[in-house]
Amino acid sequence: MPKNISTRDLGRTLTKQHKIAIAGVGALGAAAVAFSAVPSSAETVTSSSAPVPAAQVAYGGEQLKDVKGTITDQLAAQNVKLEAIATQKKAAADTAKQQAETAAKNAAAKKAAQERAAQQTASRSAQRLDVQPVAAKTYSNNLDGWIRESLDIMKSKGIPGSYYGLHRNIMRESSGNPNAINNWDINAINGIPSKGLLQVIPPTFKAYHVAGTSWNIYDPVANITAAANYAAHRYGSMDNVNSAY
DSSP states (O other): OOTTTOOOHHHHHHHHHHHHHHHHHHHHHHHHHHHHHHTTSOOOOOOOOOOOOGGGOOOOHHHHHHHHHHHHHHHHHHHHHHHHHHHHHHHHHHHHHHHHHHHHHHHHHHHHHHHHHHHHHHHHHOOOOOOSSOOOOOOOOSSHHHHHHHHHHHHHHHHOOOOHEEEEEEHHHHOOOOOOOOOHHHHOOOOOOTTTTTTTTTTHHHHHHOSOOSSSSSSSHHHHHHHHHHHHHHOOOOOOOOSSO
């Protein structure tokens, strides 16, 4: 220390030196803190004494691992959803295919049934064509034919009578002459003479006329059938008539 420095100046000098020393110590401390904050893998060490911002600090490996796991989980969930949609589409397609196959089978069965029905109808039609039509029954134009035709009509109408009963009464009344007429009995006197094979007066013929026969009182079949109808109502049957009736 120079001898010419006074005690007062010495105090000033020490104070100034102390401040420099303290400032140096502070700078060294800040540098040490900054050095300790930089990762061990860093290649360049900054000499700045300013504090390192928190945003410049690198994240640890554990944080990056969590981010990767979250993305993987999301992709897995998305794949599950896509697989579920694909499964639903396949199920819908299978159902539609089954329905189409069922509809096709039903249509084929219906068509086959219609074809069988058509074949059966055609077969029945052919069978009907093979059957020869029955010829209409014919009767001889004589007393035997007239009686037989009248009996068939009487049977269809429910009128009783037999061949013998009709023939017997015809022979007694007109001798088998379809144009016979009685001009002398009470009916003739009253203006309504008996006419035809069974000598029927016009009012009786009209009242007991049988549908399907002629309205001509002299017609043999019409005359016999009307007379038999009258006898059935009054006597039960022409077979019960043995005299004028």
